[in-house]
Amino acid sequence: MKLKPIILSVSLILTFFLTGCNDDDESFNAADQYKQEQEEITNYLKQNGLSAQTDTSSAELKYIINEKGNGDRISNDDVTLVDITGTLLNGNKFYEKDSIYIRANTWIAGYYILAPYFTVGSKGSMFIPSYYGYGTNAAFDGDLPANTPMRLDVTFRGTQPSFDYEQMVIRKYLDDKDLTAEVDEETGLMYIIEKEGNDNFPTSSSSVNVTYKGTFLNGETFDSGTSSFNLSNLIKGWQILMPYVSEGGSITMFLPSKYAYGSSGAGSIAPYSTLIFKIDLKKIN
Numbered sequence: 001m002k003l004k005p006i007i008l009s010v011s012l013i014l015t016f017f018l019t020g021c022n023d024d025d026e027s028f029n030a031a032d033q034y035k036q037e038q039e040e041i042t043n044y045l046k047q048n049g050l051s052a053q054t055d056t057s058s059a060e061l062k063y064i065i066n067e068k069g070n071g072d073r074i075s076n077d078d079v080t081l082v083d084i085t086g087t088l089l090n091g092n093k094f095y096e097k098d099s100i101y102i103r104a105n106t107w108i109a110g111y112y113i114l115a116p117y118f119t120v121g122s123k124g125s126m127f128i129p130s131y132y133g134y135g136t137n138a139a140f141d142g143d144l145p146a147n148t149p150m151r152l153d154v155t156f157r158g159t160q161p162s163f164d165y166e167q168m169v170i171r172k173y174l175d176d177k178d179l180t181a182e183v184d185e186e187t188g189l190m191y192i193i194e195k196e197g198n199d200n201f202p203t204s205s206s207s208v209n210v211t212y213k214g215t216f217l218n219g220e221t222f223d224s225g226t227s228s229f230n231l232s233n234l235i236k237g238w239q240i241l242m243p244y245v246s247e248g249g250s251i252t253m254f255l256p257s258k259y260a261y262g263s264s265g266a267g268s269i270a271p272y273s274t275l276i277f278k279i280d281l282k283k284i285n
Contacts (some may be wrong), residue, residue, distance in 0.1 A: 021188040030131060037129035037149040044089045044151075052127065055113055062127040063114045071120025074156060076104040076112055079165035084154040085143070092148070094143035099157065101165065105263070106272060108133050111152065118156050126152040164258035166274045173217055173254070181254065184240055190254045191241045199250025200284060204239040205232040215280045222268050222275075228285060235260050241250070242281070250280045 086095035110128030181190035237259035
């Protein structure tokens with residue numbers, strides 16, 4: 001199973017919280033379900049002779065630090081490299097993966113709450129009721145049923161800022177495609193001049209007429225067309241890289257989310273999406 005099934009947007013996390021309170025089954029009560037699952041977790045810990053700490057937020061989630069690390073404390077703004085195993089309280093495994101990158105602020109709320117209690121190099125366990133997990137939704141091809149608490153055993157191997165992680169992913173993309181990109185020295189943004197133009201270059205605030213296509217790294221197109229834009233009204237990546245291509249030329253730009261739509265996303269573009277734009281500069285208006 002790949003990374004995608006366990007990575008969720010913040011909007012989906014909120015959906016899981018809301019579905020617990022607005023399920024079609026009027027007999028379902030999210031508060032009662034949460035209390036029941038917390039009791040199940042407490043009993044599980046007692047039966048297995050485990051001593052857990054409780055987080056200091058109102059969630060009161062349980063966690064165990066089995067081995068302390070010597071690295072920095074985990075930040076939810078970063079991307080963390082982990083080994084992770086997910087099991088039900090009955091021991092059935094629903095997920096296992098070594099060396100996987102997780103962005104805490106785009107996954108389940110329980111992991112988001114508990115990750116900062118750990119440091120790089122540490123190992124531990126998280127016990128997460130479904131209210132802070134997948135709620136009334138089954139997950140992992142049904143191996144994690146709806147309304148079911150989970151145990152996550154995690155080894156925190158490393159962490160890096162979101163921008164650095166996305167740049168690493170872009171470099172791997174270029175290597176895999178055997179592409180060579182130029183680099184903007186100030187920002188580190190990568191681009192390829194596909195076709196030289198007439199040496200009439202736009203500025204970061206020019207009005208331009210372009211034909212463009214925007215895709216994700218998996219090749220899926222999220223937008224395309226021909227239009228006129230004032231670059232000062234567009235995302236930072238365009239403002240920075242469009243001045244490298246002259247009128248009549250073409251550029252491909254590779255944009256980490258920091259220079260695109262960031263943590264908010266836009267339309268079909270999820271938060272923290274790395275984007276590729278292929279642009280033909282038809283005219284500087």
